[in-house]
Amino acid sequence: MSKNHALRASVLAATFGVAGLLGAGVASAHVTANIYGSEPQKGGSGTIVFRVPNEEEDAGTNKVEVDFKPEYAISTVRYKPVPGWTAQVVKTPLPAPVKDGKNLDVTNPVTKIVFTAQPGSGIAKGDAEFQEFEISASTLPSNVDELVLPAIQTYDDGQVVNWDQVENGGAEPEHPAPTVQLAAASTGTGHDAHTMSASTTGDSATAGSTDSTARWLGGAGLVVGALGLGIGGGAVLRGRKAAK
Template identity: 75%
Template sequence: MSSKRVLRTTVMATTIGIAGLLGSGVASAHVTANIYGSEPQKGGSGAIVFRVPNEEADAGTTKLEIDFKQEYAISSVRYKPIPGWTAEVTKTQLPAPVKNGKNLDVSNPVTKVVFTAQPGGGIAKGDSEFQEFELSVSTLPSNVDELVLPAIQTYDNGEVVNWDQVQNGSEEPEHPAPTVTLAAASTTSAHDGMDMSTAEAPDSDSSGTDSTARWLGGAGLVVGALGLGFGAGATLRARKAVKK
């Protein structure tokens, strides 16, 4: 390969690498919903962490609103307190109940969670800071593979950004909605594996049998020891008789 071709290849690879880094930087600036650990299961519960970067050079983020669809039938949402922020969970009374991931009726599911920065707080202006907002969510739906959780980001200059666009196809929209993938519900129950409490606490019959076996084993050891003693004594007596 000629030196010119090597130079062209190196320049091209460098250009692609820089473009990739710039692209990942833009993508990471979106409001996203993240799972740290294993994916939450359908019909179960899970911790969802919303990462909110500031994107305005002259304004800071002072509010985050997260919407939950009524049909998800989320009955409980708890938030992790953040210094300098207040939080409010809103439930909506429905005209008719909806089924949750455990096939139970929910008449007032969680529909919104709002984090608001206290005066003088929030995410600083510029693009150097982000904040994470953690929620514990239950019960997750069992009839969808992915949660779509639109978010609204408000800046202290009054600007509002709606992160609510659903991706169709391979091209990512300008303001994609945060999403969470749900794993299939586990079919493994406590009865499928060893129940340690049962193993450590046998019933009375097995306990009695075990005690009897131990008693018989101990008695056998004693009898064996006595037998050895008698045998040793007989051997000594026989040796004395031979010497005489």
């Protein structure tokens, strides 16, 4: 290959690489729900971090809302405070109870959490900044594999963007809803068995140690007793000789 061809190939590769990075940046500039660590389990609790990037050149983000389906029957949502923002957890009474991930009735599930920027705060205009909002939720449903958590992003110029489109196996929608995958519930058998095994092993070791100590003390007692008898017998014999 000539130097010109090599240079042309390098330029093309660099061009496609930059295009790919730009495309990845555009595709990732969505409101997303992220799990840092193990996936939350069905019927358990989990920590979810919503990442909200600003996408408007002339407006900043001043409010973020996340919706929870009533049928998820999530009864508790707590949030990590974010400087410059306030948060409100909204619950909605239902006409009939729904079952949560532990098969308990919930009549007043969490249906929304709203993060609002205080005056002078918010995510700055342009596309250089994002903000993360961390929550913990329980009890998570046990009858779904994925949580779909639509979000509403409001800009300080009044523009509202709904991140609520669900993928259906085709191309990624323009405004996909944040989602979280749920892992299968753990039975706890392995942990209990490990705990029981460790406990049993510890008890056995303690019992063995106690038994060994008792045997040692018993043996020592016999030796001391034998020595006592020997000393006593010797004294008796010396006394008899002296009497003669």
